[in-house]
Amino acid sequence: MQAIQDSYPDNVAHCYGCGSQNAHGHRIRTFQEGEETVTRFTPEAYHTAIPGFVYGGLLASLIDCHGTATAAAARYRAEGREIGSAPVLRFVTASLSVSFLKPTPLGGELEIRGRVKELRGRKVIVEASVFADGVETVRGEVVAAEMPASFGN
Numbered sequence: 001m002q003a004i005q006d007s008y009p010d011n012v013a014h015c016y017g018c019g020s021q022n023a024h025g026h027r028i029r030t031f032q033e034g035e036e037t038v039t040r041f042t043p044e045a046y047h048t049a050i051p052g053f054v055y056g057g058l059l060a061s062l063i064d065c066h067g068t069a070t071a072a073a074a075r076y077r078a079e080g081r082e083i084g085s086a087p088v089l090r091f092v093t094a095s096l097s098v099s100f101l102k103p104t105p106l107g108g109e110l111e112i113r114g115r116v117k118e119l120r121g122r123k124v125i126v127e128a129s130v131f132a133d134g135v136e137t138v139r140g141e142v143v144a145a146e147m148p149a150s151f152g153n
């Protein structure tokens, strides 16, 4: 199945969280499921915070990259365009907020589910949650902004 990240051009596919070209990264893959998006990720033993539980920074990065992918998909949908069609849309994180509701157990697959809260102009606000065994352990919000052509300058 085609993931949203599969549509990222090679020159922006090096992100540590979601770049398919980053051999050391998480390489998350996000799929549209109706009005929601879903990513599945299984943390490794070295993603430990306190033994038995997942490191919060990893969980934040899953929300982050799931959010920017959800934002891109939402904009394509709003424009009635196929994901990845030219001109390619790229979103970066303007703001990320994360609440750790419960400790997230280490040792199984996590599910990250996202939905669009607001889509306006060059900005998309995405809400996303991490679930472990169906229990919501983390909730976050990503403000994703369309990457300006001048990015980095």
Ligand SMILES: CCCCCCCC(=O)SCCNC(=O)CCNC(=O)[C@H](O)C(C)(C)COP(=O)(O)OP(=O)(O)OC[C@H]1O[C@@H](n2cnc3c(N)ncnc32)[C@H](O)[C@@H]1OP(=O)(O)O
Pocket: 008, 012, 015, 017, 018, 064, 065, 068, 090, 091, 092, 093, 094, 095, 120, 121, 122, 123, 143, 144, 145, 146, 147, 148, 151, 152
């Ligand atoms: C392409 C695949 C890569 C995937 C990336 C994965 C996630 C990442 O790790 S990205 C790396 C981390 N993020 C960055 O480095 C971004 C650095 N910041 C920037 O480049 C700029 O500040 C940027 C692009 C976010 C916003 O620039 P700006 O000139 O304000 O853009 P602009 O187009 O005017 O603003 C867009 C909208 O976002 C809003 N906005 C900008 N920053 C923020 C913020 N911090 N909080 C809330 N809203 C914000 C603006 O108010 C504007 O909203 P509106 O349209 O309602 O007025």
